[in-house]
Structure formats: C-alpha cells, structure tokens
Amino acid sequence: MGWSQVSPTRWERPLNGMEEYFVFIGNITAALYDGRQQYTVCSKVKVDLNLPNPGSALRNAWKQVRYEEPDIATTLEEGKKVYEVLDETGIEKWLESTFIVDPTRDGEELYRLGRKTKPATLYYLPKSSELVLHAHHATIDGVGMIMWWDRFFRALTNPKTDITFGDEHVRLAPALDDILGSGGPPTPGQNERATALFMEYITKLPSIGLISKVGKVPAGQCQAMEHVFDAETTAAIINACKARGITVSSAIHAAYIGILSKYADPESNTTRYTSPSEFNLRSHLEAPYSGTAAANYYIPLPFSIELPATFSEITTVLNKYYRTTIKDNPDILEIHGYFTRVLEQFVKTPVYQGAPIPTDALVSSLGIVESHLQRSYGNTVVVKDWKLACDVILGMTGFHFYTFHDKLRFVYQFNEAYQAPADIKMYLEDIERILKEELLGSADV
Template sequence: MPWTPTTSGFTRPLGPNEVFIKLVSDPGHALGREHWAPPRYIYGLVGFARSATNFDALQLVTSSFPAPQSSCARGIPNVIYKVPGSTDALNEWASQTFVVKADAPSADDVISTIAPAADAQLYYIPQSSELLLHTAHWRMDGVSGMLLLGQLVDLMTSHADTLLSGKLPDPFEAFDWGSESVRLSPSVEEAGNMPLTATEEHKAIAHGAVGTFALAAGALGVPYTGDASTLPSGTRAAKLKLSPRMTADARAAAKSRGVDITSAVHASLAAVNFRRAIPEHQGRHYTSTIKQSLRPYLPEPYSTPTAAAALFTSGWLVRVDASGTWDENARAHREYASTLVDVIKNLPTPTEPPSDMDISSMGIMEKYLNPEYGTPERGFSILNAGVGVKMLTRQGVVFVWTFRDQLTLRLVYNEAFHTPEQMNEFLKDVQGDLLRELEVTE
C-alpha cells in the first residue's frame, strides 16, 4: 500500500521483504545490538583541499538536508515518517541523528559501539575525515546508503558558497516541510507492482528460491572462539586492497576465463572456506548467498537515485561441493519474500551454529558515488568508500567492490567469535588464492 497522511506525517505497512529482514535483525535488540544493520562510510573526505578558505566541515554537514525516509521510526506493522512541526522539533531530530565522534580514530571503531536506534544516524569522525551512515537493514540496502552519501556530498558541494559565507538560513523556515514526502519510497513489492495473488508459476519460482535455504543444513564452518552459549560482542573488520595494476590484471584474467571478478573472488572464498574448515567438517559442502539488487529492474523513479532510501534487494543460497574445481565454482556463481517470512518464523534451532564466511558484492562503487564532486576550489575528493553489516553470529561476510580502480575485500565479523589475526589471515588466503588462480603477480 502507498504512503498515507497522518496528523503528524505519513505511514505505510511494512512489505514482506522488510518484515523478513526485521525478523532476522530484531532479536539482537535484547543485547543492545542489531544483526545485519548495514553501515556505509566514505572516508578520506578531502574538502576544498586546494583552497585557502578555512572550511568548517562540521557546519557544512549539519546544515545539509537529510533524505526523508532515513528518518522513518521503527513501527510494527507500519513504518512511520514524522514531519518536523517546529524549529525545536527539527533541532531535536538533528541532535539525535547527527553525531560527532571527535575522539574516535576511525569509522570502524564507531561501528562496534552503535546500538539500535529509532532513526538512521550520520556520524562524522574528524580524525579520519569520515562520514558514516548507519541504519537498520529493513530501511535500506547497501546501494541505498552509497547513493545517499553521494547525494549528501553533492548537496554540500552545491551549497558551498552559502555555507562558507556563514550566512545560513534557518533550516525549518527555509524548507516547505511535508513536501519531502514525494521522496518516500514504497516497499519493493509495491514499487515492482508485484501481484497480491501469485500465479502457480510465480509460486513455483518463489518456493524454489526459498527452498535453497535448506542448503544451509549440514554445511561447513570455520573454527570460532567460545561455544554455543557465547554472546556476541562488537562487529570488527579486516580489509585488503589490490593496487590499480593488480586490479586491472585480475579483471582481465577473470574475463579471459569467461567470469567476472566477483565470481572469481567467490570461487576463491569457497576454496578458503574448504581449506580452513573445522576438522570435523571436512568433506561437507559450502553454502553461500547470492544477493541481487532489484533496483535496475524497477520502473522509474524507483530505479533511480531519487528513491535511494529503500530496501530493494533479494537473495538465495547456493551449494558448492568440495569436489568442484575453481573454474567450475567461478562459473556457478552467476510470491519469494512472503514465503521466506513463514520459513524464518518456523526455522528449528540449528544443532550447531553456522560459522562460514559468505560474500556480498557492491561491484563498481562509482555507479553510486563519484570520486570527485564540484571543482578543486569548491568541491570534495572521496578517497575511499566502504560498506558492511553488523554481525551477531559466528559467520562473517566478505564485501567486495572496486573504487578508484582498486579491488577491496572487507571481511566483517564479530569479535566475540573470531580474532583479528584469524580474520586477517583468512582474507590474505582469499587474496592469495585469487591471484594464484588468475596467475596475477603482486
């Protein structure tokens, strides 16, 4: 159903895909955490680097207008957007959703401390010149976050002269509050005009995709710290980056084999899962997730950055057997949500906690975020960008993307179950396998 007006804003029911993500994420609230909450960040944010003007980054960021759906309060079964009714209300919202972490060395140090919140939050970390956008996964996906951060930097650039002058308008008086509702996105089911009543063909496809979740049973895992009673702690990350030359060579080598670089990384990730499996798991299959953005297949404006703040993704599981070769595995990695909700609600307690390392690819980050905004005198250079999720389980996820012609692998994990040394070595093993199979030298 579409958004409908209320006395204080707008509301709509959560869609099945959003309900599914909430079912996965919300149990962590009892521990003051939220599973799969996806932080996105841009760092090395160099503002007006070649200008003699004394630039106040904090003032510029806090004066920028946020994307409205990022303000949606958590509601069951509805999602709610409240329109600010006064200057005080707007200031209160800004104080709760924009946070300066002056003492934090980096965004990674902030991510591990963030608790669930009613609204999306934007953090500014001066020491590392980072902007960190953090929110519940049911509100938006990884692509959404990068699109929003790109729009934010673009907005800051376009208003640079006004902001630098120090003559800032009152944010409540300067905007027609309520008109921003045109940017509120529907659920993916509504955006895609998905029928309420599924045909037999649709049911068969949906049940086939949902059925892949059974592949998780009996899959291998890697060693972890603690036992089944150990509670999760903060999310941490290990990261590796290939040089532009190595990235270009790896892409070319993968293409010559008829696969893309993501498929090549996926095959190497599977190989390392097999090599580093718990000894008792030797001979088991590896199960991994195929995640798909539905945004390119939606009609306008939902396929465009205008509808950035939304959850427009889906996924299913695939099985990789230990007997498959690297080439075979690389080639293999090329009415759903509603059924999945019922499956998740009725899943039995696993006999052993899963502890495999999975993958999620963002592809070419420049599709969502420009490296440069504005001009050298009135603009920004974004030197790095990144994505991730909060992890409360023994599993980890390797996020893969390229930005400024460099392939990045970022493995997120929970520090209660894995050590930095273990995860760094795991990621180095993936990189080594990838370069060896593609015959790329460092």
C-alpha cells in the first residue's frame, strides 16, 4: 500500500480503511449538502504576531511546510491519495488557491459556514488575529493538527529562502497499516480477529442517545461550542483523578455518559452505552512516524457498558479500558488495518445506510496541547488559544476535550438544525457539575 511513482511528477498510494471511511462519508454528505463534508477537520489558533508583513510571512511558511510536510498538500481521488510535485508556477497557483486572507470573518464565523470540497486550506483572519486550517480528515487527525501547527510556527520563525521542490515526496507519510504491518492481505486468523472486534461493536447497537433531529430535517450550520474551566478547577480535577488512580479522560467520559442518561432520548436504548473511542497510536510508532503531523495515526475501538451505572462504576471500567485495551491486547495493532477495512466496507452496505444515525457524540481526548505545541516561538509568535472541531453535517456529533494554558477545555461539535445551542450548553455545564460533585465533593468548587 506504500507510495509509488506513477509519472515523473505524480505519487499515489491506496487509501487505508479509515481514510476510505472518511472519504466515503464525506462524499455522501457533500452530494447532499452542496459540498459540505461530515468530519472535515478545522483547527483555529489565536496568535500575537510580531512580524512586519504577516501576510507575506504566513504565505511563505505555508509554502515551506508543504515542502517539509507534503501530506498536507495531498488530494483524494477514487480509492487513493495523490501528491503532485509542482514547478514554481504550479506552487504559486497552489498558494493562490489555498492561502486565503479573509479580512471580514473570525474563526467561528468561518467554521459555521461549513467547508466545501477542496484541498487543505490555510486562512489568515487579521480582524481577529486568528489562523484557521481546514483539511480533510483523510489527511490529518486531531493530534496531527496540534503537531502541524508546531511545524508551521517553526517554519514561520525559521524561514528558508532556498526551497527547491522536487524531492519532498520522500517525506510523504505511509499509511498506518503499512507501518504496523497490516497493509497486505490478512491471514484467515487475522481476518477472523478483525471481524470479531468489529462485531463486538456492531452487535451492541443501538445505544443510548440524546434528542436530535438528525436525519429528519436538512442540515444547518455547524457549531463548535467551547466550555473552558478555570485553572484552579482544572488543577483540582487533575489532582483528584491522580489521587483515585484514574485518568482524566475516564472521568470526563464517565461524566458525559452521566448526562446521556439524564437527558436521553426515551426512544433510544437507554440500557446500554456503546460507542467507538479513539486511541492515538503515535506512542507505539518509531521515529519519524511518531512525530508525523499530517496523517491519521489513531484507531477507534469499541466500548460498551450496561446502564444504569454510577459514576464510580463507569470510571473504573473506562480507566481499565483506556489504560489496558492495547497493552493487554497487542494484537490489536497487528489487525488494525483489517479492522478498519471491515468498518469501511460495512458503512457502504444498505444495512448501515438504512440504520438510525447515532445521537451520542464521538468522544475524543487530545491530551495536553503543550505536549506538541509551544505557547510561544521566540519573539515572533505567541499562541494565545487553540481549538479543534470537525464539521457535523449528517452524522455523529463530536465531543473533544484537552488542556491548554493549564485550563481544561471542552469542544462540542453539532449541527444547529439537529440540536439547540441552549441544550448543548446545558449538557456541558452538567458535565462540569458532575465532575465537581464526584471528584471534588461540591459543584460550587
């Protein structure tokens, strides 16, 4: 499945299962909603820039990162990812179409518009001093977005003036399947284990869900509602989790399941929570792949628990799930590619396409942003804020959480036609209340 040269200037590789999944779902929603794609990744940074000509410097850094991180400039065709080596004229045309200075909008306005089908695009929004990167999820994942901004700001503060395009293809990232050795045909045993893992998820659906109009009304605008804790409360929650021997991810995920139970759609299956949760695999990869930015190097794995259950019971199960799922089952890495291929093939079936759309959120922890992104880069850049969201057009909502500047942050991505912003705000406030009551002893802390 590796990259192969098919002409003097063109490189291709087949999409793996996860990439094909994102392309397929994106194409369905694009066809229905004027090019807008489910799961398109959007990342926003608010910055202070100490540059005499920021527009020109940002444009040059975008060009430099294409050379250093060429996957960000790949395009998608039927069943494959494509990279074109461009001459200087071609690079200038690419810059004109993918580096956009928008003097009128801020990042939230841009996000709500919903992204139309196009290559990865960088926006500079001088009105709000923000930068926004839009990219297809088949190109980059959430942790990759954090890493990508670090690479971009390093290029901005250490510009190269002698870039000659032509050899950057050597830095194209291989598919995760190839790195983990599951890019070829599966053995009967591997296929059996991959199918069993998938069935572990699919046979436990339908799951508990929230009230939503998804699939019943046309899509509206996307929104990514943010809920930010103060630094004192964040530190208290982290310390309380450490004292209990549980991960922060387990506590937040358990609190989210708590609000699902409280506000559940009575027509959903309120006796079981089943959902895929995401594991970043970069720590399992050797260099340079452990630091690759523009790539999908994570795996969704099924989680299920019977309800009702207490916060303590749920955190205990989730803590073991997050800490030991891969550690105790290393063959998951071996069959990863075959598992995602089974998933990709299933979503193309009439059975999947005729099934109700899940109305719970896809839960994802991005950890500590500063693990990959600095707060400042010399005297040139101060990173004041960072945010990640995925477009929700016709599919699952998203619930991301992470810490940045010592503050815990929730970002809930939804579509305003399906769920009311006031309800999402209530859910996020209730998650905070549950965490404070269960971990700190009082919702007033």
